[in-house]
Every structure is written in structure tokens, then in C-alpha cells.
Amino acid sequence: MIEKKNQGVRLRRLRRSDTIRRLATETDLQASRLVAPIFVRYGEKVVEPIAAMPGVNRYSVDQLGGYVNRLWEAGIRTVLLFGIPESKDELGTQAYSNVGLVPKAITEIKRRLPSMAVAADVCLCEYTSHGHCGVLTGGEVDNDKTLPLLAKAAVEYASAGAEIVAPSAMMDRQVAAIRSALDDSNLSETLVMGYSAKFASSFYGPFREAAGSTPSFGDRRSYQMNGANSREAMREIEEDVSEGADMIMVKPALAYLDVIARARAKFEMPIAAYSVSGEYSMIKAASLNGWLDERRAAMEVLTSIRRAGADIIITYFAEQAANWLGEAT
Ligand code: PBG
Numbered sequence: 001m002i003e004k005k006n007q008g009v010r011l012r013r014l015r016r017s018d019t020i021r022r023l024a025t026e027t028d029l030q031a032s033r034l035v036a037p038i039f040v041r042y043g044e045k046v047v048e049p050i051a052a053m054p055g056v057n058r059y060s061v062d063q064l065g066g067y068v069n070r071l072w073e074a075g076i077r078t079v080l081l082f083g084i085p086e087s088k089d090e091l092g093t094q095a096y097s098n099v100g101l102v103p104k105a106i107t108e109i110k111r112r113l114p115s116m117a118v119a120a121d122v123c124l125c126e127y128t129s130h131g132h133c134g135v136l137t138g139g140e141v142d143n144d145k146t147l148p149l150l151a152k153a154a155v156e157y158a159s160a161g162a163e164i165v166a167p168s169a170m171m172d173r174q175v176a177a178i179r180s181a182l183d184d185s186n187l188s189e190t191l192v193m194g195y196s197a198k199f200a201s202s203f204y205g206p207f208r209e210a211a212g213s214t215p216s217f218g219d220r221r222s223y224q225m226n227g228a229n230s231r232e233a234m235r236e237i238e239e240d241v242s243e244g245a246d247m248i249m250v251k252p253a254l255a256y257l258d259v260i261a262r263a264r265a266k267f268e269m270p271i272a273a274y275s276v277s278g279e280y281s282m283i284k285a286a287s288l289n290g291w292l293d294e295r296r297a298a299m300e301v302l303t304s305i306r307r308a309g310a311d312i313i314i315t316y317f318a319e320q321a322a323n324w325l326g327e328a329t
């Protein structure tokens with residue numbers, strides 16, 4: 001028999017109106033936590049759509065100003081740059097050239113919008129003819145030969161004005177190599193955001209089309225992590241922390257929410273999660289087909305990443321999400 005006076009716990013009371021639901025919400029998203037990746041390509045006056053990522057473009061340096069202004073207006077305060085050079089070679093020379101694309105892009109963004117924080121991805125895969133993230137010795141990715149090249153790239157990007165350098169090559173000791181090169185070059189203020197737990201994932205597919213960085217032979221499983229391993233992810237993060245990383249990252253996000261939550265419980269550091277190209281494209285594709293409500297699906301996924309414990313979310317939905325967050329509802 002139901003007691004008359006006290007009907008006990010009724011959780012639906014907390015959901016009875018929009019205002020009450022908002023009052024009791026546990027997880028908030030803010031535009032200032034979202035990072036917009038930007039593909040910078042060679043050439044002039046080019047804004048080139050990426051077929052596998054509807055709504056995302058490659059921009060030549062002269063076209064960046066308008067785009068970053070739009071991001072700023074929407075509330076985005078940090079961008080993450082990737083370069084797509086005209087020519088690639090065995091050693092990925094364009095990645096660490098001081099007249100390379102990314103330094104030019106950083107200079108241009110800083111000239112237009114000094115308060116926009118600029119992060120630069122540090123890796124060789126967009127710049128090597130073979131598409132691997134490091135240089136090769138006898139057909140194998142050579143960890144220790146790659147380190148000075150990553151360090152040189154990081155110093156070039158930081159010298160051009162990037163506040164954050166983000167090594168994504170998954171070479172052992174890459175954070176240490178970059179930290180000491182930055183410190184030796186009077187760039188001790190530059191932050192290092194390690195792609196600490198980066199898994200060998202099928203969800204990078206659209207990015208590789210966008211950046212033309214698919215390996216010409218083999219795959220990345222000898223350096224990117226096995227998706228089955230979360231204890232090892234904690235060891236990777238621990239290693240980056242001990243090498244001096246300021247921020248750590250889990251990537252991809254959606255298929256690795258447990259890894260984000262585990263990192264949140266273990267590390268007192270800002271944690272970034274990279275919601276990668278495939279996570280974006282699958283929502284886009286389904287919504288273009290009318291199978292998913294784009295806005296609701298995207299916001300649900302971003303909220304889940306934040307709820308798992310990420311402080312920072314790198315997402316191709318950044319501009320749209322910031323605009324949705326800014327809309328009065
Ligand atoms: C470079 C790099 C990649 C991504 C970010 N940095 C590609 C890869 O590892 O193949 C993927 C980002 C995405 O899919 O959105 N190593």
C-alpha cells in the first residue's frame with residue numbers, strides 16, 4: 001500500500017520542467033572548452049571542402065583570417081592547426097621548415113586575432129612521402145631518429161607564436177625531447193599537450209583523406225595503442241606527465257570514454273579528449289540522410305565526453321556547437 005504522507009523518492013520531480021532540469025544538470029558545456037581543428041593547405045585563395053567531412057574545409061593561409069574571426073564570434077578561443085604541404089619527402093622536411101605552412105598560419109592568426117590561442121599538431125605523417133609519423137630505417141619507424149625532428153618542428157611552431165604544441169606521433173619520449181628543446185630555445189612558456197593515449201583507430205579515416213596522410217605501406221599499430229588496452233593507456237599518460245606534459249589527451253573520445261574517466265580519476269591534470277574525424281563524419285552522414293538529428297546527436301556526444309571527465313574537447317563540431325550553446329532556448 002502506498003503511504004499517503006510520504007511517497008518517498010521520486011526522481012521525476014527533478015525533470016518536471018526545463019528550468020528544473022537545468023538547475024539540476026550535472027554537466028555543462030562551454031564554448032571556451034572546445035578546440036576547433038583547422039586544416040591549412042598550400043596555395044592561395046583556396047577554401048576546399050573535404051568530401052569525407054561535410055562542412056569542414058582546407059584553407060590556404062590567406063583565407064584563415066575570415067574563418068578564425070567567425071570561430072571567435074561563435075565563442076571558440078583555441079584552434080589546433082594541421083598543415084597540408086605541397087610536397088612530401090622521406091624525412092618530412094616541411095614539418096620542421098621555418099618557412100613551412102604551419103608557422104605562416106600561426107603568424108597570420110596571431111596578427112589577426114592575438115587573443116586566439118593557437119595549438120599546433122606536431123607529427124610527420126602529413127609531411128612524409130610514406131605517410132608514417134616518423135622517419136624510417138630499413139622500413140621501420142625509427143623512434144630515436146624521429147625525436148629531434150619533432151623537437152625542431154615544435155620549436156618552429158612555438159617561435160612563430162603557438163602557445164601550445166601537441167605531439168601526436170606516439171614516439172616514446174617525444175614530450176621530453178620537445179620540452180627540453182623548447183626550454184633550450186627560450187620557449188619555456190610554451191605548453192605541451194601530449195596526445196598521450198592515442199589509439200590505432202579506424203575513426204581517423206576521414207582525417208587521412210583530408211590530410212593525405214594514409215600510410216603507403218603497413219599501418220600505425222607499432223606506435224599507436226591497441227584499442228583493447230586501458231591499463232597501458234594509464235602508463236602512457238604517466239610517462240607524458242613525468243616528461244613534463246602540461247596537458248594530456250585521450251584520442252579518439254567516443255569509443256574510449258572509459259579511458260577518459262579512468263584518466264580523470266587518476267591524474268590531476270587538464271585532460272583533453274579528441275573527438276576525431278570519424279566521430280564527426282558518422283553523425284554528419286547519418287544526419288544528412290535524415291537518420292539522426294544532427295544537433296541533438298552532436299551535443300549528446302560532446303556532453304558524454306565532458307561527463308566522462310574531459311576538460312577540453314577537440315571537435316570538428318566546435319563552431320556549430322558554440323553557436324548552439326549561444327542560442328537562447
Ligand atoms: C597525426 C594525427 C592524426 C590525427 C590527429 N593527428 C592522424 C593519424 O594518426 O592517422 C587524427 C585526427 C582525426 O581523425 O580527426 N598523427
